[in-house]
Amino acid sequence: MTTAAVELRRATKRFGPVQALGEVSLRVEPGEVVAVLGPNGAGKTTAISLLLGLRKPSSGTARVFGLDPRLPASRARIGAMLQDPDTPGPLRVRELIELFRRLYPRALPAREVLGLARLQDKADAYPAQLSGGQRQRLSFALAICGDPEVLFLDEPSTGLDVEARHALWEQVARLAEAGKTVVLTTHNLEEADALAGRVVVLSRGRIVADGTPAEIKARVGGKHVRFRLAGAIPALLAALPGVDRVDVAGEAVNLYTRQAEDLLRALLGTDWPVRDIEVTGAGLEEAFVEITRERSPA
Numbered sequence: 059m060t061t062a063a064v065e066l067r068r069a070t071k072r073f074g075p076v077q078a079l080g081e082v083s084l085r086v087e088p089g090e091v092v093a094v095l096g097p098n099g100a101g102k103t104t105a106i107s108l109l110l111g112l113r114k115p116s117s118g119t120a121r122v123f124g125l126d127p128r129l130p131a132s133r134a135r136i137g138a139m140l141q142d143p144d145t146p147g148p149l150r151v152r153e154l155i156e157l158f159r160r161l162y163p164r165a166l167p168a169r170e171v172l173g174l175a176r177l178q179d180k181a182d183a184y185p186a187q188l189s190g191g192q193r194q195r196l197s198f199a200l201a202i203c204g205d206p207e208v209l210f211l212d213e214p215s216t217g218l219d220v221e222a223r224h225a226l227w228e229q230v231a232r233l234a235e236a237g238k239t240v241v242l243t244t245h246n247l248e249e250a251d252a253l254a255g256r257v258v259v260l261s262r263g264r265i266v267a268d269g270t271p272a273e274i275k276a277r278v279g280g281k282h283v284r285f286r287l288a289g290a291i292p293a294l295l296a297a298l299p300g301v302d303r304v305d306v307a308g309e310a311v312n313l314y315t316r317q318a319e320d321l322l323r324a325l326l327g328t329d330w331p332v333r334d335i336e337v338t339g340a341g342l343e344e345a346f347v348e349i350t351r352e353r354s355p356a
């Protein structure tokens with residue numbers, strides 16, 4: 059077997075009485091883009107901090123290209139964009155980038171880093187003078203400036219507006235095309251779907267699903283049946299066979315079902331003036347809610 063880019067082997071992390079991760083095993087191959095999804099407190103940041111060598115597993119191991127992530131040789135191969143990063147000292151954006159570049163053997167030119175992070179205009183600003191979104195871009199700049207082989211992005215688009223988010227996605231897609239390994243955590247399912255070839259769902263410190271976005275969606279297998287119906291009565295719609303959920307907004311009806319055929323047959327058998335019927339596969343969002351609910355104690 060080839061060496062994984064990053065790997066957790068039966069990694070457990072306890073913080074006093076709290077078990078943040080329980081025997082998690084995860085292999086990410088070089089060149090993969092993996093999104094780690096999970097509700098608040100699922101253990102996503104903890105998993106990343108073990109892989110970065112910022113924390114030590116209570117038991118089990120974390121490896122970067124087969125080595126302890128705390129070794130300088132491992133650190134030189136990884137870059138990280140973390141939540142709430144601390145930036146050292148009273149340094150301007152350009153100076154910070156210069157400082158971080160010195161930590162890496164094959165750093166990108168500062169000008170290129172500023173361009174990739176769209177911070178050319180802010181090179182002489184201090185971090186405190188940046189907006190939230192610009193500060194996110196600064197931490198992206200610091201993550202990529204060493205031209206790392208593996209990039210960790212912990213909730214990278216938090217606080218970004220739609221345009222900035224799409225610009226970040228484009229950068230990440232470009233890094234992936236260049237063969238980089240990317241591990242990102244996100245609550246944003248659209249982001250996971252857009253960027254990652256593989257989605258790992260964490261819930262209460264354990265992996266509860268691992269597959270392509272399409273596979274994760276298929277595990278739930280639900281469909282949306284949408285149509286328009288004047289005077290729709292939710293209780294009557296809920297009584298149709300196979301209906302799991304009903305949303306009614308004015309004339310717009312959205313039903314969620316795992317038995318679309320039965321539901322459609324019954325719907326068309328009524329004398330209701332149904333218009334514009336549309337059936338689509340359920341999104342990652344439903345799959346995620348469903349999977350994390352399946353695994354939670356009642």
Ligand SMILES: Nc1ncnc2c1ncn2[C@@H]1O[C@H](COP(=O)(O)OP(=O)(O)OP(=O)(O)O)[C@@H](O)[C@H]1O
Pocket residue numbers: 073076077078096097098099100101102103104105
């Ligand atoms: N330093 C710490 N001390 C004590 N408990 C901690 C510490 N760090 C994390 N935890 C606990 O470990 C669990 C997992 O936290 P973690 O930050 O990894 O979750 P997360 O999935 O990243 O959540 P979020 O989506 O909210 O960022 C939580 O119950 C959290 O309270």
